[in-house]
Amino acid sequence: MIEKRRSDWDSDLNSDGHDEAGPVGQTLNKHCGSGEKVSDEFNPRGTEEQIWIRMAIFNNTTTTNISDRYHCKIEENFKYILLPVSYTLVFVFGLALNITAMYVILFRTKHWKPSTIYMINLNVCDTLYVLTLPFLIYYYADKNDWPFGELMCKLIRFLFYTNLYGSILFLSCISLHRFLGVCHPVRSLYWMNGRRARLVSVGIWMIILILQAPILYFSRMNNNGDMKPQATVCYDTTSKELFNDFIVYSSVVMFLLFFIPFGVVLVCNGLMVKKLQEPGIGGGPTSQRFKQKSVKMIIIVLLAFMLCFLPFHVNRSIYYTFRYLDKRVSCSMLEAASMAYKVTRPLASANSCIDPILYFMAGQGFRSSIKNKKSKSRSENRKSPSTSL
Numbered sequence: 256m257i258e259k260r261r262s263d264w265d266s267d268l269n270s271d272g273h274d275e276a277g278p279v280g281q282t283l284n285k286h287c288g289s290g291e292k293v294s295d296e297f298n299p300r301g302t303e304e305q306i307w308i309r310m311a312i313f314n315n316t317t318t319t320n321i322s323d324r325y326h327c328k329i330e331e332n333f334k335y336i337l338l339p340v341s342y343t344l345v346f347v348f349g350l351a352l353n354i355t356a357m358y359v360i361l362f363r364t365k366h367w368k369p370s371t372i373y374m375i376n377l378n379v380c381d382t383l384y385v386l387t388l389p390f391l392i393y394y395y396a397d398k399n400d401w402p403f404g405e406l407m408c409k410l411i412r413f414l415f416y417t418n419l420y421g422s423i424l425f426l427s428c429i430s431l432h433r434f435l436g437v438c439h440p441v442r443s444l445y446w447m448n449g450r451r452a453r454l455v456s457v458g459i460w461m462i463i464l465i466l467q468a469p470i471l472y473f474s475r476m477n478n479n480g481d482m483k484p485q486a487t488v489c490y491d492t493t494s495k496e497l498f499n500d501f502i503v504y505s506s507v508v509m510f511l512l513f514f515i516p517f518g519v520v521l522v523c524n525g526l527m528v529k530k531l532q533e534p535g536i537g538g539g540p541t542s543q544r545f546k547q548k549s550v551k552m553i554i555i556v557l558l559a560f561m562l563c564f565l566p567f568h569v570n571r572s573i574y575y576t577f578r579y580l581d582k583r584v585s586c587s588m589l590e591a592a593s594m595a596y597k598v599t600r601p602l603a604s605a606n607s608c609i610d611p612i613l614y615f616m617a618g619q620g621f622r623s624s625i626k627n628k629k630s631k632s633r634s635e636n637r638k639s640p641s642t643s644l
Contacts, residue, residue, distance in 0.1 A: 327586035334597045339396040341601035342388045349385040349607035353378055356614045369452035373428045374614055376456045380421035381607040387415045388604070394489065401489035405476045408489035412474040417467045420512040422606060423564060424459050427516040429613070430556050434523035437549055438530045466508055473501050502579050506572075513568050517560055524553045551616045559609050567603035570596040 360375050390411050394401055401408055432452075435443035473493035478485055493501040531546050574596040577584045 327589055329586070329590045329593055331593065331597060333594075335395055335398055337597065338600065339392045342392045342395075342604060345601070345604040345607055346385050346388040346392065349381065349604075352608060352611035353382045353385065356611045357382065360614070367449060369447050369449055370429060370432055372449060372452040372456055373425050373432060376459070377422060377425035377429070377610055378614070380418040380425060381610050383414060384418035384422065384604075385607050387411050387418070391415075398486065399488055400486035401476065402487070408476050409471045409474040412489070412491060413467060413470045416470055417463055419603065420467065420508070421459070421463050422610065423513055423516050423560075424463065425456075426556055426559060426610075426613075427519050428455060428459070429552075430520045430523045433549060433552055434527055437527045463512070466512060469504055473497060473504070499579075502575055505575065509568055509572065513564060517565065520556060520560055524557060527553060548616065552613070555609065555613045555616055559606050559613075563602050563606035563609065566599040567596075570599045 357375070357378050360371065360378060364371060390403060390407070403411075432447060435447055475490050475494045475497075477488050477490065477494070492498060492505075527549060531549060570592070574589075574592040577589050577592045
């Protein structure tokens with residue numbers, strides 16, 4: 256007898272809105288001759304790794320083909336704790352820090368330099384990014400059950416990645432801006448002005464929106480819950496029919512919006528470090544302050560890329576590659592890649608808490624605004640007792 260453990264192919268996709276085991280990278284094919292019986296059995300080895308067997312029979316007028324498909328079932332219950340907790344921390348601290356930074360930039364900064372324009376755009380990206388997190392917090396805490404409808408599923412996925420890559424591109428602009436100021440100070444007078452910074456910012460938003468628009472098409476929903484019966488899943492990738500197309504699209508976006516900007520950041524910061532080490536740099540007190548400020552900016556930007564974005568994209572690339580390679584990858588390798596990818600997601604989100612440090616380091620105006628606010632608060636506290644008398 257054939258014991259049907261899973262009748263729906265879609266349930267071979269782990270019911271996680273963020274790229275769990277799909278049909279491409281987890282299928283081992285075994286072809287049988289016509290007329291053979293194929294048993295669909297559950298392997299009772301435990302919950303860490305389970306093998307599901309599904310029988311598909313295709314008949315036509317001349318031949319009967321029977322194919323077995325073995326699916327790696329990866330147990331990832333840890334993500335239902337890791338992702339809600341980490342996203343909650345990022346939301347609380349990231350929202351508070353970015354709202355504070357936005358207030359200071361908008362209402363306490365008198366003269367907007369080109370770097371200020373890039374930073375307010377970066378701040379908008381980070382703020383919008385953290386505002387998508389409550390939906391994902393609820394989704395993962397409720398074991399992959401999406402209650403907000405298909406339109407919100409598409410919109411949240413779109414905003415999540417749009418603002419993630421927006422942060423990367425505007426961080427790259429800040430690095431390039433600092434590079435021109437340090438290594439080409441005369442030439443930078445022509446290139447570094449408010450009008451050009453605004454044009455560059457508009458261009459970046461247009462590029463991001465165009466490249467991320469396919470997310471609205473790829474993002475899908477399905478009643479396919481593993482942890483909860485009849486749970487509605489909001490996939491971060493796409494349906495099984497479109498997964499190969501999604502892999503191509505995702506690879507192109509990753510190359511254009513991460514690896515190229517990351518290369519620009521490495522080159523710009525490397526040349527800046529070399530320039531700052533020259534004997535003629537850093538003679539007087541003003542030059543020393545400029546040098547220290549530049550070094551701090553380099554450290555913060557590189558920290559954001561190396562700690563937050565690089566592990567996320569590298570592990571996601573490995574995971575997608577393993578899924579695409581299909582039967583050439585073992586279940587244990589796929590499980591390790593999947594776990595590494597899930598663990599690096601919170602690191603990418605943590606960038607929203609690091610960027611406000613960049614605002615603080617960027618200019619004297621930001622620090623002066625905070626100091627003036629503190630001084631004003633102290634003076635009001637001193638006056639309050641005498642007023643009461």
